[in-house]
Amino acid sequence: MxxxxxxxxxxxxxxDFDKALEYYDSEINKMNHENDSNQATIRNNKVDVICEANEEFFHQIxxxxxxxxxxxxxxxxxxxxxxxxxxxxxxxxxxxxxxxxxxxxxxxxxxxxxxxxxxxxxxxxxxxxxxxxxxxxxxxxxxxxxxxxxxxxxxxxxxxxxxxx
Structure with a gap:
């Protein structure tokens, strides 16, 4: 079959992407990015900075x-x-x-x-x-x-x- x-x-x-982010910024997952577009933009910018600056980020999640x-x-x-x-x-x-x-x-x-x-x-x-x-x-x-x-x-x-x- x-x-x-x-x-x-x-x-x-x-x-667990969010857990990996907390290693670099302990406050990042406390942001209300689901319902607040301003907070979403700020969070997304922080995520970009973290991921772009840390080449090992994705295989250490x-x-x-x-x-x-x-x-x-x-x-x-x-x-x-x-x-x-x-x-x-x-x-x-x-x-x-x-x-x-x-x-x-x-x-x-x-x-x-x-x-x-x-x-x-x-x-x-x-x-x-x-x-x-x-x-x-x-x-x-x-x-x-x-x-x-x-x-x-x-x-x-x-x-x-x-x-x-």
Missing amino acids: KKKILYIDMDGVVA PPIDSAIETVSQLFEKFDIYFLSTPMWSAPHSFTGKRIWIEKHFGEMASKRLILTHRKDLNIGEYLIDDRICNGVENFSGTHIHFGSEKFPNWEITAKYLINNN
Whole structure:
């Protein structure tokens, strides 16, 4: 039986981007960037400065709780690809993401990283992403909004995927 294609975003889904930011700026995640456009602009500028200045940033991000174990198990049931948007202004983010995937998933994830700013151009059944941008809103399959009320963590997300496979 052919496995269904499952795309998994990196930052905020398997890699704890916000936790990594706190190492450089302990106040950055306290900003109300969800509802305040001024705070969002300030936060985004700070994120850019941090990421552009630290070439090792992207391969030193800690994993999200139970992400590595859960995704490793999902490899048995799905044809998994990591679908991530690197920072154009931080070219080392391209390489850093590749290093991160190999460090945490090893050979099982070899040649399974797709870096793009248009996630909707990929065809598959599922896309797990914590945001609705970079084409996620037009993805032709099912968007699983990781971190949302419906999919708050990997345990619930994995149950949904297995039950709907």
